[in-house]
Amino acid sequence: MLNVGKIEEGFVLDHIKAGKSLSIYHHLQLDKLDCTVAIIKNARSNKMCKKDILKVECDINTLNLDVLAFIDHNITVNVIKDGKIVDKKELVLPQEIRNVIKCRNPRCITSIEQELPHIFVLADEEKEIYRCKYCEEKASKSASAW
Amino acid sequence: MRHLMNPLDFTVEELDTLFDLAVDIETYPAKYAHACEGRKLATCFYEPSTRTRLSFEAAMLNLGGQVLGFSDAGSSSASKGESVSDTIRIISCYADICAMRHPKEGAPMVAAERSGIPVINAGDGGHQHPTQTLTDLLTIRALKGRLGSFTIGLCGDLKFGRTVHSLINALIRYPDIHFIFISPPELKVPDYITDMLHDKGITYEEVIRLEDSISQLDLLYMTRVQRERFFNEEDYVRLKDFYILNKEKMKLAKKDMLVLHPLPRVNEISVEVDDDPRAVYFKQAKYGVYVRMALILTLLQSAGQPCNLCQ
Numbered sequence: 001m002l003n004v005g006k007i008e009e010g011f012v013l014d015h016i017k018a019g020k021s022l023s024i025y026h027h028l029q030l031d032k033l034d035c036t037v038a039i040i041k042n043a044r045s046n047k048m049c050k051k052d053i054l055k056v057e058c059d060i061n062t063l064n065l066d067v068l069a070f071i072d073h074n075i076t077v078n079v080i081k082d083g084k085i086v087d088k089k090e091l092v093l094p095q096e097i098r099n100v101i102k103c104r105n106p107r108c109i110t111s112i113e114q115e116l117p118h119i120f121v122l123a124d125e126e127k128e129i130y131r132c133k134y135c136e137e138k139a140s141k142s143a144s145a146w
Numbered sequence: 147m148r149h150l151m152n153p154l155d156f157t158v159e160e161l162d163t164l165f166d167l168a169v170d171i172e173t174y175p176a177k178y179a180h181a182c183e184g185r186k187l188a189t190c191f192y193e194p195s196t197r198t199r200l201s202f203e204a205a206m207l208n209l210g211g212q213v214l215g216f217s218d219a220g221s222s223s224a225s226k227g228e229s230v231s232d233t234i235r236i237i238s239c240y241a242d243i244c245a246m247r248h249p250k251e252g253a254p255m256v257a258a259e260r261s262g263i264p265v266i267n268a269g270d271g272g273h274q275h276p277t278q279t280l281t282d283l284l285t286i287r288a289l290k291g292r293l294g295s296f297t298i299g300l301c302g303d304l305k306f307g308r309t310v311h312s313l314i315n316a317l318i319r320y321p322d323i324h325f326i327f328i329s330p331p332e333l334k335v336p337d338y339i340t341d342m343l344h345d346k347g348i349t350y351e352e353v354i355r356l357e358d359s360i361s362q363l364d365l366l367y368m369t370r371v372q373r374e375r376f377f378n379e380e381d382y383v384r385l386k387d388f389y390i391l392n393k394e395k396m397k398l399a400k401k402d403m404l405v406l407h408p409l410p411r412v413n414e415i416s417v418e419v420d421d422d423p424r425a426v427y428f429k430q431a432k433y434g435v436y437v438r439m440a441l442i443l444t445l446l447q448s449a450g451q452p453c454n455l456c457q
Contacts, residue, residue, distance in 0.1 A: 107251040134252020
């Protein structure tokens with residue numbers, strides 16, 4: 001059994017689909033933050049059999065977790081302060097996601113205009129459909145890596 | 147300041163006001179002959195177009211304004227690699243309003259985000275062509291006397307045809323419209339449109355043969371199969387002459403059915419249909435100028451540039 005120490009302040013992202021933690025690490029741009037991150041892969045889970053967990057030690061106001069809801073709204077977000085869980089964040093689909101996924105439409109202006117952000121706008125909350133702000137192409141989560 | 151990217155940028159009420167203005171322009175052209183004196187329209191056309199560009203230019207000239215621009219990407223700085231964002235910043239220094247056509251979808255929206263002047267989407271790839279939609283709506287309203295309570299058949303390339311997508315989106319805001327989509331299976335209307343119709347409870351049918359449904363129609367909107375939308379020449383050749391509207395088929399139609407077409411047509415409407423009073427596609431081109439005149443006036447006004455009307 002692997003033991004990872006508790007964190008004083010930050011987030012514990014639990015119930016991540018097994019194998020998806022690295023992709024979330026990149027989506028949250030944790031590589032750009034100067035903080036301690038523990039990536040736990042294939043942890044045992046009663047609910048999911050196997051799951052990933054991410055522990056991020058950081059100021060809780062520095063991390064924008066909106067994009068998590070787009071990736072997988074079943075992830076549990078535990079907010080940690082003074083070593084204790086002070087909140088369980090409910091994930092709400094963001095109205096807009098920026099530079100998380102690329103527009104795959106070869107006819108879209110984002111394919112040629114340099115420096116243009118790839119922005120997807122929530123078009124249908126019920127069906128969780130996002131569309132490219134510019135060409136209205138439907139977002140594809142399966143090939144969503146930036 | 148407002149732009150026009152999508153026909154839905156205007157509410158139904160705003161469209162009514164715009165169409166009223168277009169009708170007033172048609173009725174009293176002299177009143178508007180100097181309305182844009184001293185103003186310039188930039189036509190930035192990154193892909194070839196005759197009708198739309200000339201329609202915009204005629205609209206501005208009819209309003210007493212002037213026109214500058216380019217008619218293909220090769221004669222613009224795009225050939226040197228300039229971005230749309232940079233081009234529009236420069237154009238904003240030269241002109242008061244801009245009409246942009248671009249092969250890439252969303253390019254006019256990028257321009258609008260960076261622009262200091264109103265931008266009109268004059269067609270972006272297979273995406274939107276809002277001024278064609280405004281033209282279609284004005285033509286229907288003027289010749290049918292109403293927008294709503296009819297069965298409309300859309301025929302031809304319903305997959306890549308941006309005029310079709312824009313028109314459907316605009317028409318669903320009016321009551322009691324039944325759509326009949328007539329296309330080969332390869333050029334069917336995209337799923338997102340049928341899903342949307344389904345969600346909104348709007349009735350539609352999908353058929354392959356024009357002859358089977360033409361008798362039900364109050365309006366028939368024909369489209370061309372566009373070579374430039376195909377990656378594969380073979381597919382284009384196979385599908386381009388799938389539908390040909392001729393006198394025989396017109397005999398099956400209602401006496402007051404109107405035939406619309408965004409033009410240019412190739413073979414999909416036989417020239418023998420042109421003399422039929424129900425064929426209104428050339429009139430449609432005339433309404434296109436009036437609606438663009440009304441749009442230029444409206445957008446200039448939104449940018450704090452009121453126009454000089456003769457009493």
